[in-house]
Amino acid sequence: MPPERIESPFAALKRESRSGIGLLVLFSFCINILVLTSPIYMMQTYDRVLASGHQETLLFMTLIAGVAVLVMGLLEAVRSRILGRLGDWLEQKLAPDLIAASMRGALQGLAPNAQALRDLATVRGFIGGNGVNAGLDSPWTPIFITVIWLMHPMLGTIALAAAVVLLVTALIGEALARAPMQSAQKLAISNTHKADSALRNAEVFQAMGMLPGFLATWMRQCHRAIGLQREAGDRHAALTGFSKFFRLFVQILILGAGAYLVLRHELTPGGMIAASILLGRALAPVDQAIGAWKAFIAARDAWGRLSRLLTGLPPLPAVMPLPAPKGAVACEQVVVQMAGRDQPTLAGVSFSLAPGEVLGILGPSAAGKSTLCRLLTGTWKPSRGHVRLDGADIFRWPAEQLGPFIGYLPQDVELFSGSIMENIARLAPEPDPQAVVDAAVTAGVHEIILRLPSGYETQIGEGGSVLSGGQRQRIGLARALYRRPRLIVLDEPSANLDTEGEAALNRAIVAAKGWGATVILVAHAPRILAPADKLLVLQDGQVRLFGPRDEVLAKLAGAPPAAGPPRPRVVVQHSLHPAVAGLGHPLGAATSGAPG
Incomplete structure (x- = not known):
């Protein structure tokens, strides 16, 4: 029977996240149902209470509406916490696979860097922001527009046209900002890698006076990235400004249209106020999406890089454990x-x-x-x-x-930030102190370690920076x-x-x-x-x-x-x-x- 393939990280992620996503959808449903509290309250107050003058009815309605709005606020808070926990869970699930995949990629010729972890942080930040809330609320936009249409076709037409204009505006803005944003991200990633490389070779830069030449090249690329980011930012600012203007204009327009219909006795005053509130809620997801568009583009590109990293490498086959080797x-x-x-x-x-x-x-x-x-x-x-x-x-x-x-002692010995014991024990969670000492004695470095300030607990700094080259070599041995x-x-x-x-x-x-x-x-x-x-x-x-x-x-x-x-x-x-x-x-x- 052939060995089974190890499950893809994305397949496992999709399977294990279903319950959390289902809970988010359920909470979003309840939140948007409770959004109707305000327009219903307005309609009842204007059309019934004011006409009848029943103060008890007003008090009772106010209490009910207050409780409903309180529940809605609590559900919003819980939804935000769920999204935050989902981002934390995503990082905990993917970070080990990303580090392992980055190492495999480096062994197969890809540039060794921690860009995958930075991309994961970008995705996590987007999940915890308003962009995901806009996506969860967006299915309710056509529902709210339908309710407005039922109140009066004229108001429904205005709401539908406004939603279409904002949606088209968002798509045009995304198309205009995509290219400069992606180019800026590529340049920024390249610049970060170059800076990391320069910092790892600080001694060489200092000894041979390479810093001015490096900075000249680095700053040219940095200015190009800033210019592209500025271009994308300017386009996004224009898009955001237009969307805010248009939303306010449409709010005024629908109030004016509602007042016109009230004068013609085709709509009640409560219906006029309710239509304005529903329109604001219907357009809110589109407006939120426009505000979070830059973050969405960055997260989408980051997720694409993570997907290519995790799916671009051949899957590891599950193999049968073999007996301990003898060394032939x-x-x-x-x-x-x-x-x-x-x-x-x-x-x-x-x-x-x-x-x-x-x-x-x-x-x-x-x-x-x-x-x-x-x-x-x-x-x-x-x-x-x-x-x-x-x-x-x-x-x-x-x-x-x-x-x-x-x-294995490679040609260029790399030690890790931590203690000497942790380095000799290969970063084992529970190192064997006796085996550490035995290895140090065999390598002839035991006495040297004991003369250090804290012995085997001495912190050696990033890359063993506090040690001499010979000490690093012998600890690596x-x-x-x-x-x-x-x-x-x-x-x-x-x-x-x-x-x-x-x-x-x-x-x-x-x-x-x-x-x-x-x-x-x-x-x-x-x-x-x-x-x-x-x-x-x-x-x-x-x-x-x-x-x-x-x-x-x-x-x-x-x-x-x-x-x-x-x-x-x-x-x-x-x-x-x-x-x-x-x-x-x-x-x-x-x-x-x-x-x-």
Whole structure:
């Protein structure tokens, strides 16, 4: 039986929101029924009470009308609270899916940003405003116009014509404001992304004096966005001004027409006042919609972006949980073809590792080393071929299930705002303190953490800003070692490390090998290759050499492999292979490596 697809977030949202929407419709029905209180009261007062002079009737009618209006006000308040709660519920339901979808999109080449959450806030703000109330009340506009028509066809004609004019005005205004509003939103989103990027690279901007040039470009785009927003705002202001004028004019017109009909004895004075009140209520949703038109356009465009984000990615299949992996890794003819590039980043990469083996990956810059690391952790999916963990395609493992068994130290270490414990524990809601300490001890960073002001509870700031580069690197290594994963991938783990840090890194790799983990490390410094069992040399996305470490080094050096311990001093000239320039030093004693 094939596995069922996970339900779409929008399908679940539609299904779970039915009760709330039904309650809103019910309250709107009651509110609009009670709206008739005022015109009925006016008709009875003018046409019966004043004619009969019964004060008791007036008192009784006033009490009833007062209670009805009070109930209507309470229902309005409750409806507004329901809309507010609906917005809160929408955010709670969609925010996790949007973050997950944004991350999936970033892994598939989309720009990584938090625009989806800003769009969700826009939609939530619109739900809590007057725009939704206008939509809920708008079905009653034709009902109120019909009631006015029944009072007298002339008044009904005026009400119908007024509603049509306001509706056409709103549609014309939307058509005129749509293009500049959408263009302004796109420019504003682009400007926000650029500002976020600049703030993340504040040190680079300061060091190289890039801020003036950035601000000049940024302000030009900002002025364009402001100009478009001003254009849309001017059109909306003209539309709003016309609608207010027209509503007041129609109110005067229908009173005048009603007075004319009263003089002709075709309408009572109460009917004249009631028609004016009903017309105001009939046109109120249209007027509210015009007032909330900018917010509606922004929310509609934001909802469209959210829909494209959530529905544009392929749905995640529900897969059967697999047993805990042991760490056997295999790449089978893996090809990675990036969009916009003629040559594949990786071409036909194949190798296998047994649990507990350590693989060192060498190669010049742009050889595909970091791409291979992303494939091995299940972050990227190959264009062709398979990456297998214990015989199963690694992309068939649910990330939540596989994650605890993977340790990953990327080339650029990113720490999160919070404590050191939270970062090492991978932001787990209930971290294991002993496992955190064990990981820190294995990474050789335990003593460093204890010397910080609050130890493991030290707040490291956004991106670990209060830490040095070496401290961030070693805490990132501890995070990769948390709870002793079975597959550990280290992309240039010696970056920012001094000699003591590299020695600690080597000890950590040996310790991971000791508990049976498969370790894969990208190395530029040959001294961290001492624990490696095998080496893989990448060049132009292809495997040039793969095998036992000493055999690979001997082939690169043009010498026969060592017969056994002690391991020989291997001398490799820079001209032999750019991937291992600098490996001429004895392993563990070299002081420099090749760029790449």
